[in-house]
Amino acid sequence: MDDLVREWTAQLLDSGNIAALIAGLVALFLVLSRNTWPLLRNVVTIAHEGGHAVIALLSGRKLNGIRLHSDTSGLTLSTGKPTGPGMVFTLLAGYPAVSLLGLGGAWLVTADLARMMLWACIALLVAMLLAIRNAYGVLSIVVTGGVIFAVSWFATPAWQALCCALFSWFLLFGGLRPIAELRRKRSAGRASQSDADQLARLTGLPAGAWLAIWFLVGLATLAVGARWLLLMPQV
Template sequence: MQNATARLLDSGNVAALIAGLVALVLVLNRGTWLPLRNVVTIAHEGGHAVVALVSGRKLNGIRLHSDTSGLTVSTGRAHGPGMVFTLLAGYPAVSLLGLGGAWLVTADRERWMLWGCIVLLALLLLAVRNAFGVVSVLLTGGAIGAVSWLASPSWQALCAALLCWFLLIGGIRPISELGRKRRRGRAGDSDADQLARLTGVAGGVWMFLWFLTGLASLLVGGYWLLLMPQV
């Protein structure tokens, strides 16, 4: 415990804290959030796609739209666990991806984290079915690739930490946005509402579970990032 506290207070980890503050500003500021929200949408739809495949459904394609919304289409049973888990996966996928990345950064494996993102984006690209989606995935992968190939190890660690913070914090904001839309009656076909119709469990319960997952991921992942090796 004392060693962990000492590392948290180490001046070398101020960079990790600054990266977290920058990510917070990027998420809270409307001007930066709107374009960067596409990164969150990519992770969200990727979560739907992965769970759809794992649950035995056929993945038909993914569409990413300029308004930062997305759609993952899969075929299989209209009811049952496969459909439920597919719908359930989108929102937690963003936070859990950030949590996994934070673990790698803390273990001094930020290059693995960056290359893992590139591989996942390349696989996702195979399923994207519209031009805007292709451009979004290519731009995101290109930015991460540039850091992996051109940046020094210190900058790789800092950029990886920034990406993790962004996913951890950015994974929570869409849940609050969905809550506002549902209160205004503008999200009748959201993941939460579809889950409610399939399971009989209120959409608000699913949103609460997503929020708890996001908050827990942020607390654990943030703690890990603040323990990352000096940059």
């Protein structure tokens, strides 16, 4: 079985390879399935809140903490000027962060750097753990990091490449579904404090426009990431 996986994952750099396509289809199923999405959405929330936290720090705001909840929602608390570019970019960063992480993962996989991707994920999770302020958040980070560590430590390079391809696809697809979910919540009047609504109040640009921007960014990263995973020639 491992020889078969090694053969498939060795083709990840080949044009139109079947291994990457299968990984993509599995990831799409995990995102669309009502059985798997409620659990795996925690991973998307981690990436989302991590995006808020990184941009808050880069914009000069003080990061007060991150909370991850069992309903897969999250909250990143920072202090600083309540208006202006720093606040705008902090609110803007969450949804694109998921897709951009997936894009970065796709690049690392096709560059034959799957192990580096795994350790980079672990390092980011450890850094994020320092900012977590609730028990469920700690559990989410530890479980996610534990799975990634197990793959990095025990899996063969072939399995590592396949798992990283699957993870990259999952983030690329998973970055789109929460935007659609937010649109439905807003239509039902249940998301007045969403990132999009806060951005609308700060900038004057309608919340729907921010949703459209995030969705277009998600589609663009999915297109580029898919091309890297499926169509890049072997190097």
